[in-house]
Amino acid sequence: MSDSPRPRIPCQAALGAIGVPAKRWATRAEIFHMLEKGRALLASDPRAGVAEAATAAGMSHEHFVRNFQEAYGSTPREFAARSRLEMARGLLESSSFEISAVAFASGYDDASSFARAFKRQFGRTPREHRKLSNSAQ
Numbered sequence: 001m002s003d004s005p006r007p008r009i010p011c012q013a014a015l016g017a018i019g020v021p022a023k024r025w026a027t028r029a030e031i032f033h034m035l036e037k038g039r040a041l042l043a044s045d046p047r048a049g050v051a052e053a054a055t056a057a058g059m060s061h062e063h064f065v066r067n068f069q070e071a072y073g074s075t076p077r078e079f080a081a082r083s084r085l086e087m088a089r090g091l092l093e094s095s096s097f098e099i100s101a102v103a104f105a106s107g108y109d110d111a112s113s114f115a116r117a118f119k120r121q122f123g124r125t126p127r128e129h130r131k132l133s134n135s136a137q
Contacts, residue, residue, distance in 0.1 A: 034058055034070055042080040046087060050076045061099065066122025087122045092126055093133045099126045 040055035041048050053076055054064035084096045090104035091097060097105070103114035103126075118126045 003017070031067055032071065035068055038064055038068065038076065039072070039079065042076060043083045046080075046084045046105070047081070050080070053080075081117065082121070084108070085118060086128070088118060089122065089129065090128045099130075102126065 026110070027123065034057040038053035038059070041053045042050075043055045045052075050065065053063055054061045057064050059067070060063040065076055068079070074082075084106045088102050088108075091102045091105060092099075095102070099115070103111045106112035106114065110119070115125055118124075118129070122129060
């Protein structure tokens with residue numbers, strides 16, 4: 001049996017808290033957990049806004065946005081937009097919903113703004129994406 005101590009491997013929460021701007025480790029971990037609550041809301045509810053995510057995190061809007069960007073490298077609004085489009089992409093690939101229904105389910109009010117955002121993110125329209133994903137199966 002070796003006398004050398006086993007290396008300590010930090011948990012996922014500790015690794016996530018590394019990017020949080022705070023001097024004390026306990027404060028970083030607490031802020032990270034608060035941010036994760038807001039991030040989870042943005043990822044799961046396409047209609048949730050940044051103000052609701054800040055409230056879920058228990059932070060002011062400005063404090064939430066500043067810490068979120070520092071910890072995750074993007075603003076909460078950018079993260080929410082990416083999450084909504086990823087959700088839409090999954091729906092396009094796994095369902096036969098009309099594109100307007102996918103747009104609404106993903107938090108968009110109309111299909112044209114959804115199609116523009118989708119094309120900007122993925123380089124093709126939702127209809128083209130569905131056609132390509134169906135032909136690949």
